[in-house]
Amino acid sequence: MSRLDAQLAFLGEADRLKSVLRATSLHDRSRRENSAEHSWHVMLHALVLAEHAARPVDVSRVMTMLLLHDLVEIDAGDAPIHGGHDPAEQEAKEQAAADRLFGLLPVDQRDAMRFIWEEFEAAETDDAIFAKSIDRVQPVLSNLATDGGTWPEYNVTPEQLETRVGVKVARGAPAVWSGLRSRIDAWFSGRASLLHY
Amino acid sequence: MSRLDAQLAFLGEADRLKSVLRATSLHDRSRRENSAEHSWHVMLHALVLAEHAARPVDVSRVMTMLLLHDLVEIDAGDAPIHGGHDPAEQEAKEQAAADRLFGLLPVDQRDAMRFIWEEFEAAETDDAIFAKSIDRVQPVLSNLATDGGTWPEYNVTPEQLETRVGVKVARGAPAVWSGLRSRIDAWFSGRASLLHY
Numbered sequence: 001m002s003r004l005d006a007q008l009a010f011l012g013e014a015d016r017l018k019s020v021l022r023a024t025s026l027h028d029r030s031r032r033e034n035s036a037e038h039s040w041h042v043m044l045h046a047l048v049l050a051e052h053a054a055r056p057v058d059v060s061r062v063m064t065m066l067l068l069h070d071l072v073e074i075d076a077g078d079a080p081i082h083g084g085h086d087p088a089e090q091e092a093k094e095q096a097a098a099d100r101l102f103g104l105l106p107v108d109q110r111d112a113m114r115f116i117w118e119e120f121e122a123a124e125t126d127d128a129i130f131a132k133s134i135d136r137v138q139p140v141l142s143n144l145a146t147d148g149g150t151w152p153e154y155n156v157t158p159e160q161l162e163t164r165v166g167v168k169v170a171r172g173a174p175a176v177w178s179g180l181r182s183r184i185d186a187w188f189s190g191r192a193s194l195l196h197y
Numbered sequence: 198m199s200r201l202d203a204q205l206a207f208l209g210e211a212d213r214l215k216s217v218l219r220a221t222s223l224h225d226r227s228r229r230e231n232s233a234e235h236s237w238h239v240m241l242h243a244l245v246l247a248e249h250a251a252r253p254v255d256v257s258r259v260m261t262m263l264l265l266h267d268l269v270e271i272d273a274g275d276a277p278i279h280g281g282h283d284p285a286e287q288e289a290k291e292q293a294a295a296d297r298l299f300g301l302l303p304v305d306q307r308d309a310m311r312f313i314w315e316e317f318e319a320a321e322t323d324d325a326i327f328a329k330s331i332d333r334v335q336p337v338l339s340n341l342a343t344d345g346g347t348w349p350e351y352n353v354t355p356e357q358l359e360t361r362v363g364v365k366v367a368r369g370a371p372a373v374w375s376g377l378r379s380r381i382d383a384w385f386s387g388r389a390s391l392l393h394y
Contacts, residue, residue, distance in 0.1 A: 004376045007245050007246060011238075011246075015339075015342070019225065026216065027212040034234065040264070041208075043237075043240070047261065048306065049208075059257075060260070063261075064244065064257075067237070067240055067241060067260070138208075141208065142212075179199075
């Protein structure tokens with residue numbers, strides 16, 4: 001098998017990410033979002049919001065992380081942040097998926113892509129911290145655009161959002177979280193006043 | 198309006214690219230592909246196939262071009278390559294769409310993104326030539342994965358594929374077109390022998 005054969009096999013397999021559904025909806029509420037279009041959208045967020053990174057980042061490395069970050073869901077599925085999955089079990093599934101999927105590539109590319117995916121997962125470098133922040137920003141914006149989106153369904157409170165999402169977003173992009181936080185507070189206040197009647 | 202407000206307005210509007218449908222199907226034929234997930238997939242193609250570029254390219258610029266390249270379809274729609282659209286009319290629509298969409302951003306980002314989108318459209322720099330090639334590779338692979346995909350529907354011949362697609366792919370990534378060409382020839386030969394019986 002030539003290098004090109006291996007590369008095309010990997011790219012063909014990647015097509016399946018378009019069929020992995022996430023908890024969040026499109027902004028027009030017409031359907032749930034899939035992980036491939038989510039990946040595109042978070043890359044656009046990273047390009048546009050890079051100036052708000054807590055520390056200087058290499059935007060092209062951040063974009064590459066976000067391009068690859070959800071590929072493992074082809075085998076492991078999406079684990080919604082408010083869905084209560086077992087993190088250890090999910091991580092084992094994702095490691096096996098990374099073995100299989102990146103393993104379709106020529107060895108040098110397999111290793112390079114695995115390296116940057118592992119860097120993203122570890123969330124220790126400045127680039128990975130910002131990439132992880134941005135990955136959490138996009139679903140919040142989707143929920144805000146769809147009248148709370150999945151928050152009512154999962155009974156999410158503002159305090160849970162702060163713990164599960166806010167801390168991570170603020171670590172990589174504090175000014176973005178501050179802007180989101182005021183929008184989140186406004187949404188929950190509006191809901192509380194509706195429930196009061 | 199703050200910079201962040203303008204950036205979030207742009208990112209929210211971009212969500213609509215997920216509802217622009219293309220002619221091509223997912224590889225599993227479950228539904229037609231949309232332009233947001235297509236954009237993600239072509240960026241992955243660019244990263245993996247960069248070594249086959251006719252001339253050295255800056256992969257991060259190529260990825261940024263492909264991240265942005267279809268945004269104008271939010272207003273202008275997708276014009277399938279075999280669909281016989283009027284190119285001048287489509288270009289006028291896309292220019293108006295670029296004015297409106299990039300115009301949602303802060304002025305410096307509006308100008309930077311418009312610049313790189315125009316560079317892609319002009320297809321004159323090495324980065325843009327390779328990006329345009331890769332944008333044409335992904336639908337061919339989709340058609341090959343779905344037993345010809347849209348080719349029978351649009352009565353596409355191997356000669357038309359060479360003129361409309363091959364010349365452009367070969368300009369930026371000759372080795373990739375050579376690999377695709379042998380797969381295309383095999384598909385059309387198989388079809389011809391089927392029609393013969």
